[in-house]
Amino acid sequence: MKLDLDEFDPVDKRERSNGTGISVLWYSLVIASIVFMVIGIFAGNPFIDYQTASTL
Amino acid sequence: MKFLFHYIRRTVQLFGVFLTNLYVGTVFQNQLNKGALKSVCVPFLYCHSCPTAPFACPIGLAQQYAAVRIFPFFLIGHLAIIGLFVGRMACGWICPFGLLQDLMFRARRQIKKIPAFLKHMPWVFLIVFSIALPFFTTEHWFSKLCPIGTLVAGIPWVLWNPIDPSTGSPTIAQGSINFIFYIKVIILIGCLAAFVVIKRPFCRFVCPMGLFWSFFNKTSLVKLHVGEGCNRGEGCKGVIRCQQKCPMDLKVYEDPNSPECVRCLECLATCDNVKVVCAWPGKSESAKSLEEAMVD
Numbered sequence: 001m002k003l004d005l006d007e008f009d010p011v012d013k014r015e016r017s018n019g020t021g022i023s024v025l026w027y028s029l030v031i032a033s034i035v036f037m038v039i040g041i042f043a044g045n046p047f048i049d050y051q052t053a054s055t056l
Numbered sequence: 057m058k059f060l061f062h063y064i065r066r067t068v069q070l071f072g073v074f075l076t077n078l079y080v081g082t083v084f085q086n087q088l089n090k091g092a093l094k095s096v097c098v099p100f101l102y103c104h105s106c107p108t109a110p111f112a113c114p115i116g117l118a119q120q121y122a123a124v125r126i127f128p129f130f131l132i133g134h135l136a137i138i139g140l141f142v143g144r145m146a147c148g149w150i151c152p153f154g155l156l157q158d159l160m161f162r163a164r165r166q167i168k169k170i171p172a173f174l175k176h177m178p179w180v181f182l183i184v185f186s187i188a189l190p191f192f193t194t195e196h197w198f199s200k201l202c203p204i205g206t207l208v209a210g211i212p213w214v215l216w217n218p219i220d221p222s223t224g225s226p227t228i229a230q231g232s233i234n235f236i237f238y239i240k241v242i243i244l245i246g247c248l249a250a251f252v253v254i255k256r257p258f259c260r261f262v263c264p265m266g267l268f269w270s271f272f273n274k275t276s277l278v279k280l281h282v283g284e285g286c287n288r289g290e291g292c293k294g295v296i297r298c299q300q301k302c303p304m305d306l307k308v309y310e311d312p313n314s315p316e317c318v319r320c321l322e323c324l325a326t327c328d329n330v331k332v333v334c335a336w337p338g339k340s341e342s343a344k345s346l347e348e349a350m351v352d
Binding site (some may be wrong): 022023025026027029030032033034035036037038039040041043045046047054 | 069095096117121124126127128129130131132133134136137140274275336337347
């Protein structure tokens with residue numbers, strides 16, 4: 001019977017769980033950003049009366 | 057391939073300069089472009105008041121949102137999307153002011169002793185000058201003092217000063233150049249002097265846009281990885297090569313995904329131990345050397 005050393009490697013396990021956490025965070029942030037953009041479009045954000053600031 | 061890499065990055069940076077100065081209509085119209093594209097911002101700091109700027113500045117837009125008291129959903133959303141994919145890469149690859157700083161740094165012995173509090177100054181420029189002051193005073197305070205604005209907008213407009221066709225009088229009225237303009241010029245001269253002796257001081261100690269991007273360096277798709285072979289500067293014969301090449305003066309092996317890293321990838325061309333990882337979260341992909349990444 002072969003022993004799966006990976007299963008007993010705490011460093012590897014930690015990395016694996018960290019990776020899952022990052023991926024959940026990443027996809028959540030992407031969805032949140034898209035939601036922000038949609039809300040912004042409906043709120044008229046891109047059509048804001050943008051008077052440029054004085055350069056003097 | 058490696059020797060080509062530096063020139064490829066410089067070419068892309070020059071494209072950034074071209075992109076931000078596309079609007080040549082100002083020369084014929086003699087007035088500031090106020091077209092629809094001015095509501096869209098470029099993903100780096102560049103003055104919206106520059107005579108040839110077709111797009112807005114993200115920090116200029118943020119100030120305007122604060123001044124009119126509207127939450128910038130769209131601005132945050134679309135900048136965050138870019139950050140989630142490439143982190144702070146826009147700073148290293150396309151920002152014209154980053155290019156200027158890269159080109160101006162010439163000191164053989166750069167100033168290394170920099171007060172620690174300066175590292176936190178981008179927070180002050182973001183929260184106080186770009187949000188709080190515009191919110192309470194309705195004035196764009198960061199833009200008023202920004203050295204980029206002075207360089208690409210303030211000085212060109214003052215020197216050119218065309219007759220505005222809508223009013224029939226000079227764009228810059230006589231006597232309208234007040235003390236703030238002279239303060240701006242002094243700030244610009246100070247910045248230009250600092251560029252020669254410090255690596256990218258504006259990006260490190262001022263830029264609110266860089267601060268915003270820095271939150272995404274740890275979670276972006278593009279990441280750096282330092283391999284096992286790295287001896288943390290001990291084998292570099294007195295000069296830590298990655299730090300020497302890094303425009304932000306970072307020791308890459310200390311934190312490959314440091315919030316300060318502008319993802320210029322120059323360290324990949326310098327040291328074989330530094331690799332780039334580009335993978336969708338949840339999917340594993342091996343780290344690639346510069347040559348492998350360029351071929352891909």
